[in-house]
Amino acid sequence: MALTVSQVARLAKVSVRALHHYDELGLLCPSGRSEAGYRLYTQADLERLQQVLFFRELAFPLEEIRRILGDPRFDLRAALLMQRQLLTERASRLDALRHAVDAALDALDQGKTMDSEKMFEAFGDFDPSKYEAEVKERWGDTEAYKESARRTSRYKKEDWSAIKAEGDQLMKALAEHLGAGRAPTEPDVLALAEAHRQYISKWFYPCSYVIHRGLGEMYVSDSRFTENIDSVKPGLSRYLRDAFVANAERNGVES
Amino acid sequence: MALTVSQVARLAKVSVRALHHYDELGLLCPSGRSEAGYRLYTQADLERLQQVLFFRELAFPLEEIRRILGDPRFDLRAALLMQRQLLTERASRLDALRHAVDAALDALDQGKTMDSEKMFEAFGDFDPSKYEAEVKERWGDTEAYKESARRTSRYKKEDWSAIKAEGDQLMKALAEHLGAGRAPTEPDVLALAEAHRQYISKWFYPCSYVIHRGLGEMYVSDSRFTENIDSVKPGLSRYLRDAFVANAERNGVES
């Protein structure tokens, strides 16, 4: 059932190079490789690709798409509403341009030369940077987010799949301890919690014990996190929270 | 009355870097420099800038703008009509995207997950390359034009102003001979005609005697050429035609 690049490319009407590109960016990494190193895409990959293309059509930058799809805090509704707003603004701009072109044509028909003042009439009052600023404010309002954005934007060529694999491995290990009935306060589990904290610090943003504990709290209080994590193993999000809290305590952070 | 870069930048609301860029491309070279090498823009430069910005707003690539503004054969009406068409297509595309976003929002409101089929419904039937192809066909339909486009697209960093100066100098020299009452068949004039042919060959496209003669014919038969050339000196276009014809004849091309 696994598909090769060119098959996916045909299905989704994108170029093979684009798929390579998305792989490089960590935006869509095929979940498998053949023995010869061929990229192998699963059905799930196809779905993700569709989401990617959806946002791409909506003119989101690829970097942002990666963050959007990878972050369970992501607020789809807000993003869509914003994008709608953006599209509306663009449409009205296009309209203004059409009027400008029409005016130019009229002037031409009447044998007049276009005077330069008229040329600029339509272009005055439009400032695309306004929207940009808004977006930045909306999405980049926490320090951790900003730092994370700063760092992750540099990874590009580095191995995103490696980062993801590292995270998955931690989750899997913790899920196994949960499955084995170990308490979240046991040393092995605490060690894993600590490893996770360092993993976050290393790749995303400086993650203190306090912040890590807060992250754990979010895992249980925010359903988007909870669902995502519990899909690995039911109850894992609570388990993580408890482990993070215990790890913070053991390192001198009061609860 | 000469303006500096930053003054022009403020007036036209473009960046200084953009003006530098246009200078590099030969799209808008300031007509003067101060002793210290500062760019000095005249009123005429400002008008040209306005034209540049006009077409830029209409989403013409800069390279094409340069050709448009530099080529007296340029058909403003056709270009505007095309651009109108382009804008209309874009507008309808934006509309489709807006509907897609709305559909996504509706689905969200009803608690459904977006299914991937719907995601793609709006994106199927749009092929921007169609229009591209049309434009190419419309504007690039002669061999000389194509060759010229191929070559000039490579100049970029090279000194466009030097090329222009070389051409202007030839025109000026020929205009002086015309003013002095020399016949277009005199050796000096023929030499200049030949120099012009080689100038064209060197910078734009291989210009045979036959083609050169044809170019001369166009100078008198196409009013856009005629006006442009006669603005240097009245009657110059005819004079050029005659000189080119004589030069062709002297080199074994029958009339």
Place this chain on the structure above:
DNA sequence: TCTAAGGCCTCACGCCGCGTGAGGGTCAAC
């Protein structure tokens, strides 16, 4: 008369979303 600030200049690299080779391995069919 000296100085500091704010022009101006020319390199030259960076960005994004890939296109387009180059140079080489792999797979299926004849």
Place this chain on the structure above:
DNA sequence: GTTGACCCTCACGCGGCGTGAGGCCTTAGA
């Protein structure tokens, strides 16, 4: 075993500038 259609990984290029770096020029004020 040979073809030809795939696949891989570099690595450069494009367009329209943004953004320094490093250095000269000009002008106003102390």
